[in-house]
Amino acid sequence: MATPVPVHEPHKVKTVRPIAFPGIEERKRNLAAAHFNTFNLTPRQVAFDMVSYGCGAVTQEQLAGQLLGDEAYAGARNFETMNAQITRVLGHTYVCPTHNTLGSVKILLHAFAKSGQRLPSNARARIDLHAPRGIELLDVRDHAEGVFTGNFDLARLETVIGEQRPPFIGAQAFADGQHPLSLANLRAVRELADRHGLRLVLDVSRVVENAWYIQCYEPGLADRTIADLVKLIAKSAHAIMMDGAQDARANTGGFLATDNPADHERFINDIVVFEGLHTYGGMAGRTMEMIARGLELMCEETSVQWAMAQTERFTARLREGGVPLERGCDGAYLQADQFLPQAGAHAAHALACALYQTSGVRALVPGLVGRDSLLPLQIPRLAMTNRQLDQVADAVIALYRQREQVPALKLERDSDWHDALHFGSVFADLAEYHFDCEPWLIHTLEPIALTSREQRERAIREAGWNTFLLRSADVAIDLLTDSGTTAMSTAQWAAYDAASPTPATSDAYLDFVAAIRDTYGYDHVLPTHQGRAAEQILSEVMIKPGQIVPGNMYFTTTKVHQEYAGGVFADVIVDEAHDSTSTFRWKGNIDIAKLDALVREHGADKIAYISFELSVNLAGGQPVSMDNLREVYAWTRKHGIAVMFDATRAVENAYLIQKHDLRYRSTSVKDILREIMLYGDGATVSGKKDFLINIGGLLTYKDNADWARRSEAKLRIYEGGVRDGGLPAADLAAMAQGVREMVDDRYIRARIEQSVRLAGWLREAGVPVVEPTGTHAVFVDARRFLPHLDQDEYPAQRLASEIYVETGVRPMERGNVSSGRKADGKNYRPALELVRLTLSRRVYTDDHLRAVADGIIRLWQRRHEIGGLRFVYEPRDLRFFQGRFEPIPGGEQEQPGKRASGAA
Ligand SMILES: *Cc1c(COP(=O)(O)O)cnc(C)c1O
Numbered sequence: 070m071a072t073p074v075p076v077h078e079p080h081k082v083k084t085v086r087p088i089a090f091p092g093i094e095e096r097k098r099n100l101a102a103a104h105f106n107t108f109n110l111t112p113r114q115v116a117f118d119m120v121s122y123g124c125g126a127v128t129q130e131q132l133a134g135q136l137l138g139d140e141a142y143a144g145a146r147n148f149e150t151m152n153a154q155i156t157r158v159l160g161h162t163y164v165c166p167t168h169n170t171l172g173s174v175k176i177l178l179h180a181f182a183k184s185g186q187r188l189p190s191n192a193r194a195r196i197d198l199h200a201p202r203g204i205e206l207l208d209v210r211d212h213a214e215g216v217f218t219g220n221f222d223l224a225r226l227e228t229v230i231g232e233q234r235p236p237f238i239g240a241q242a243f244a245d246g247q248h249p250l251s252l253a254n255l256r257a258v259r260e261l262a263d264r265h266g267l268r269l270v271l272d273v274s275r276v277v278e279n280a281w282y283i284q285c286y287e288p289g290l291a292d293r294t295i296a297d298l299v300k301l302i303a304k305s306a307h308a309i310m311m312d313g314a315q316d317a318r319a320n321t322g323g324f325l326a327t328d329n330p331a332d333h334e335r336f337i338n339d340i341v342v343f344e345g346l347h348t349y350g351g352m353a354g355r356t357m358e359m360i361a362r363g364l365e366l367m368c369e370e371t372s373v374q375w376a377m378a379q380t381e382r383f384t385a386r387l388r389e390g391g392v393p394l395e396r397g398c399d400g401a402y403l404q405a406d407q408f409l410p411q412a413g414a415h416a417a418h419a420l421a422c423a424l425y426q427t428s429g430v431r432a433l434v435p436g437l438v439g440r441d442s443l444l445p446l447q448i449p450r451l452a453m454t455n456r457q458l459d460q461v462a463d464a465v466i467a468l469y470r471q472r473e474q475v476p477a478l479k480l481e482r483d484s485d486w487h488d489a490l491h492f493g494s495v496f497a498d499l500a501e502y503h504f505d506c507e508p509w510l511i512h513t514l515e516p517i518a519l520t521s522r523e524q525r526e527r528a529i530r531e532a533g534w535n536t537f538l539l540r541s542a543d544v545a546i547d548l549l550t551d552s553g554t555t556a557m558s559t560a561q562w563a564a565y566d567a568a569s570p571t572p573a574t575s576d577a578y579l580d581f582v583a584a585i586r587d588t589y590g591y592d593h594v595l596p597t598h599q600g601r602a603a604e605q606i607l608s609e610v611m612i613k614p615g616q617i618v619p620g621n622m623y624f625t626t627t628k629v630h631q632e633y634a635g636g637v638f639a640d641v642i643v644d645e646a647h648d649s650t651s652t653f654r655w656k657g658n659i660d661i662a663k664l665d666a667l668v669r670e671h672g673a674d675k676i677a678y679i680s681f682e683l684s685v686n687l688a689g690g691q692p693v694s695m696d697n698l699r700e701v702y703a704w705t706r707k708h709g710i711a712v713m714f715d716a717t718r719a720v721e722n723a724y725l726i727q728k729h730d731l732r733y734r735s736t737s738v739k740d741i742l743r744e745i746m747l748y749g750d751g752a753t754v755s756g757k758k759d760f761l762i763n764i765g766g767l768l769t770y771k772d773n774a775d776w777a778r779r780s781e782a783k784l785r786i787y788e789g790g791v792r793d794g795g796l797p798a799a800d801l802a803a804m805a806q807g808v809r810e811m812v813d814d815r816y817i818r819a820r821i822e823q824s825v826r827l828a829g830w831l832r833e834a835g836v837p838v839v840e841p842t843g844t845h846a847v848f849v850d851a852r853r854f855l856p857h858l859d860q861d862e863y864p865a866q867r868l869a870s871e872i873y874v875e876t877g878v879r880p881m882e883r884g885n886v887s888s889g890r891k892a893d894g895k896n897y898r899p900a901l902e903l904v905r906l907t908l909s910r911r912v913y914t915d916d917h918l919r920a921v922a923d924g925i926i927r928l929w930q931r932r933h934e935i936g937g938l939r940f941v942y943e944p945r946d947l948r949f950f951q952g953r954f955e956p957i958p959g960g961e962q963e964q965p966g967k968r969a970s971g972a973a
Pocket of ligand 1: 552758
C-alpha cells in the first residue's frame with residue numbers, strides 16, 4: 070500500500086514571506102502599467118503568484134546548504150556532493166552540470182541533433198526550444214490513453230523512427246505538467262530505442278509527480294516507494310536531464326546525466342563553450358548544494374503525498390465550481406477558451422487579467438503564442454496552505470460566475486512570445502474577492518516527527534507523564550508555548566544578515582528605537598535580552614521596599630521581580646477573570662473599586678505603580694477594554710500614580726478591541742495600539758511574543774528621563790550596553806522589523822482567528838473550553854473533561870499526556886501541578902484546572918490544528934476510560950518542570966498500552 074495522505078503537513082513553518090495584498094485600485098493601476106500582460110507584474114504587486122517554477126518552499130537543511138557553496142571554479146566540492154546524490158537518487162553515474170534546463174537542451178541538441186531533423190516526443194511545450202533551432206517536434210503521444218496520457222503511441226513511434234531516423238527519442242516525465250507516463254510504457258520505449266540503436270533521453274524535472282501517479286494508478290506498483298519509482302523511471306533512459314527549479318526545489322540550476330562515458334564526454338566538451346566548466350556548469354556552488362539536498366528531500370514520502378493531495382484538493386474544488394480545466398501535476402490548467410469564449414484569440418490573457426483585477430491572483434501565459442489556450446494555476450511546491458489554496462480556488466470560481474462580464478483584450482503590440490504582448494482594455498465592473506487567510510507564504514519549512522502510537526506511549530512513559538520532559542524530536546505539533554517560537558520573515562532574516570555588529574551604537578539599535586517610537590509613541594527605548602530582564606530593572610527603579618504593586622492578575626516572572634524589589638503584589642483584576650465559565654468580554658480589566666480600597670487603606674504614596682498587563686496571560690489571554698484603560702489612567706492622574714504596562718501581548722489586545730468594540734471597527738490595530746499606550750507611562754515587553762522574534766525584550770518609558778537614566782545604569786550592569794541590552798545588532802534588527810510586522814492588520818487577525826477556530830471546533834463537539842477564547846492559546850477545562858477524577862489525581866496533567874499520546878501534540882498543564890503545595894503540604898487545588906494549547910506565530914496551519922481538535926475530540930468520546938496520576942518524583946519548587954508521574958493503578962478501565970494502536 071502507498072503511504073496514506075497525512076492529515077496535516079509533515080512539516081511546520083520555519084520562515085515566512087509576507088504577502089502584500091494590493092487593493093483593487095492599486096491592482097487596476099498595476100494592470101494598466103503592465104499593458105494588461107500579467108508577465109509584467111512583480112511579486113510585490115500580487116497576492117498569490119500561481120507559478121511553481123523556482124518558487125517552492127525549501128527545508129531548513131536545504132536552505133543551510135545554500136551557505137555551504139565553495140564557489141570554486143574547478144573541482145568544486147559542491148559538484149562532488151551533487152554528483153554523488155544524483156547517482157544515489159537517480160542512478161546515473163556521469164553528471165554534466167548546466168545552468169538550467171535550457172542549458173541542458175542546448176548541450177543535448179548541440180551534441181546529438183542538427184537543424185532540419187525531426188524529434189519524436191511526448192511533450193509539446195518543448196516546441197518553444199526546438200522550433201527556433203529548426204528542429205521539429207513530432208507528437209507521438211498516445212491520445213487514446215485515458216490515465217497515463219503522457220504515454221507514447223508505440224506503433225506510431227516505430228513508424229516515425231523508420232521514416233525519419235530521428236537523432237534520439239525525447240521523453241518527459243509528466244509531460245507539459247499534465248501528462249504522466251507509465252513505467253511499462255517508458256520501458257517499452259527504451260526497448261524500442263535499443264532495437265533501433267537510438268538514445269532515449271528523459272526529462273526528469275517532474276519525476277516525483279510522475280512517480281506518485283505510477284504509485285497510485287499503475288497495476289502492481291502501489292507497494293513501491295516514491296524513491297524506488299523515481300530511480301526506476303530515471304534508470305529507464307539512456308540519459309536524463311533535470312531542472313533544479315522543479316522537483317529538487319532549488320531556485321535555478323540543472324544537469325544532464327548518463328551511464329555512458331562517451332556521451333558524457335561529448336556533453337562536457339560542449340559545456341565549456343556554452344555553460345561553464347564541467348564541474349559547475351554555470352551554477353553557483355550553493356545551487357549545486359541546494360540541488361543535492363533537494364534531490365534527497367524530493368523523494369520524502371509524506372511530503373510527496375501531502376503536495377499531491379494539495380493538487381488534488383485544489384483541482385477538485387475548482388471542478389466542483391464548474392471551472393473548465395485540465396488537471397496538472399502541480400495545479401490546475403484552466404481552459405481559457407471555454408472559460409471566456411467571448412475573449413477570442415487571447416482568452417488566456419483576458420482571464421489572467423480578470424483574475425488579477427478581482428483577486429490579486431497572478432497566473433502566467435507561458436511560451437510561444439498560438440500553442441494552446443491553457444492558463445496554468447500552478448501551486449508553488451509546499452509554499453501554500455490548504456486554506457490559501459481553497460481561497461484561490463474560490464476566487465477563480467467567483468470570477469467564473471461573472472465570466473460574461475469579462476471583456477476581450479485589444480492587441481496593441483504583437484510578438485511570437487506571450488511575455489512580449491501588449492494589450493489595451495477597459496475595466497469591467499467585476500465583484501472583488503477578498504482573502505481571509507494566512508498573509509504569508511511558506512519560505513522555509515522544518516520537518517516534524519510523525520510518530521506511531523507505540524512510539525508515543527514509550528515517549529510519555531520515559532518522560533514520566535510530563536509533557537515538559539518530552540523530547541521535541543518525539544513531538545509532531547508543539548503547543549507548549551508561544552514564547553520565542555515564532556517563524557521569522559524573510560525581511561527579518563535580511564535585516565538580521567545585514568546588521569553590522571558593534572558594542573557601540575548600531576544602526577539596528579537606531580532602527581529599533583525608530584520602530585518603537587512609531588509604534589508606541591514612547592521616547593525612551595531600552596532593549597533587553599528578554600522580558601524578565603526589563604521587569605527586573607523596572608521593579609528596582611520604581612519600587613521602594615514595602616510598597617504595594619496592584620496588578621491585573623500577575624505573571625510569574627513579573628511578580629517575582631516585584632517581590633525581589635521589596636514590593637507586595639495586590640490583585641485588582643475584575644472577579645470575572647477567575648471564573649472559567651464567565652463569558653465577560655473584558656476579563657483583563659482592572660476593578661477600580663479595588664484600587665480605591667487600596668488607596669483608602671494604605672494611601673497613594675504606598676502604591677509603587679499600577680502593573681497593567683494587556684491580554685492577560687494567566688487569565689487565558691483575556692483583553693482589557695479601551696474604556697478601562699482610559700478610566701484607570703484618569704484615576705492614576707488623580708492620585709499621582711504611574712501606570713506601567715506589561716505590553717508583551719499588547720497587539721493581541723489591540724486586535725480584540727478592534728474586533729469587539731464597535732467604535733474601533735475601522736481603526737487600524739496600529740492606531741489602537743498607539744491609543745492604548747497613551748494611557749500609560751512606561752512598559753516592559755517580552756519580545757518573544759508580539760515582536761515576532763526568537764529572543765529579545767524591551768523596557769520603555771513615555772517621557773520620564775529620570776527613570777530612563779536610572780534604568781540605563783542598571784542595564785549596563787545586568788544586561789549589556791545601553792544601546793543593545795545584551796542583544797547582538799542582528800537580533801535588534803530582526804526585532805525592529807518584527808515590530809513593524811506585528812501591527813499588520815491581516816497578520817494579527819489571522820493569528821487570533823486561528824485560536825478562535827480551534828476553540829470553535831472543540832466547543833462544537835462538546836469539549837469544555839475556557840470562555841471567551843483568549844488570544845494566544847485555547848484552554849481545555851480538565852475539571853469538566855475528567856469530572857470522575859479528584860483534583861489531587863492531577864486531571865490536567867493526565868489530560869495533557871493523553872493528548873500527546875493520542876495525537877503527537879504537546880500541550881502544557883496549568884492547574885494543580887503548576888500551583889504546587891501550601892505550607893501545610895497540601896496541594897493548592899486552584900480554581901482553574903486547565904490544559905493549555907498555545908499557538909506559535911506563523912508556524913502551524915489550520916490542518917495542523919484540525920488534527921489537534923480531532924484528536925482531543927476522540928479523547929473526549931472515551932474520557933471515562935482516562936484515569937489519574939500520582940507523583941513518583943516531586944521537586945519542591947516549580948515542580949511542573951521536572952516532576953515525574955505514573956498512572957494510578959486500577960484508576961482506569963484500560964491501560965493505554967493495551968489499546969489498539971494506529972497512526973495519528
Ligand atoms: C513571557 C512573558 C513574560 C516574561 O518574558 P520573557 O521574555 O520570557 O523573559 C512577562 N510577561 C508576560 C505576560 C509574558 O507572557
